[in-house]
Amino acid sequence: MNDELEPHYHAILKGVGENPQREGLLDTPKRAAKAMQFLCHGYQQTLDEIVNGALFESDNDEMVIVRDIELYSLCEHHLLPFIGKAHVAYMPTGKVLGLSKVARIVDMYARRLQIQENLTRQIAEAIAEVTHAAGVAVVIEAKHMCMMMRGVQKQNSQMCTSVMLGAFRDSQNTRQEFLQLIRGH
Structure with missing residues (x-):
């Protein structure tokens, strides 16, 4: 290639x-x-390859959060970078995902031409598919070079996107707990 x-x-x-x-x-x-x-090496990866069977039996049904996962992607509109961090949470239903696999899933989708809104949804749906969790939440905060280096040239702007699935969408308390935990650092 x-x-x-x-x-x-x-x-x-x-x-x-x-x-x-x-x-x-x-x-x-x-x-x-x-x-x-x-x-763009995320196009050469699959969810099955990334997870590689790293699902482990667990009685835990409480929220699991991996926060501040750095990510680097390219805007599909201008091929300029956007850089930020993802916060990912899920509520297990009998199995937990290996910790590094959460970050690898973020990377797989980030290493494709993207818009942040789609990236957020892709990560959430992948975590849901793999874990069969009762709920999944993903928040991404990123700075976009297409907005900073060209066009409107706003240096301090940051985009925040979220996707809430299952219990995180259905329960305001669960959603609030997640949001407080990712802000509380």
Whole structure:
């Protein structure tokens, strides 16, 4: 795939008025292609591969939260980064998910071209599918370079999205407990 991307980066360099033969840019198309493949490697992953059977029997039916999971994604509209953190919670029903798997699920979906609203929903639905939890909640807070570097150029803006499923949607108390716990750090 690197071979497919390199000529396009060469054309982009020419298109912005640069000389792709300039010493500092000679390997840029190759490096940019490799970087883009890494930034979008979530397309090569599946939920089954990520989870890899890491579901464990548990009597716990109380909220499990993994907060402040850093994430890096690319805006599908401008191919510019958005950077932030995800807070993920679920209420187990007999099985708990290996801790690192929650972060890996966030990464798998973040490493695709995205809008934050869809990313939030994809993570929530994946956690629900894997755990069969009584409820799932995901909140993402991120800064978008497409809004900071270009366009409106608002440096201190931050977007916050949430998806609440099951018990988190149905119970205001459960939702409030989650929101208080992620803010209380």
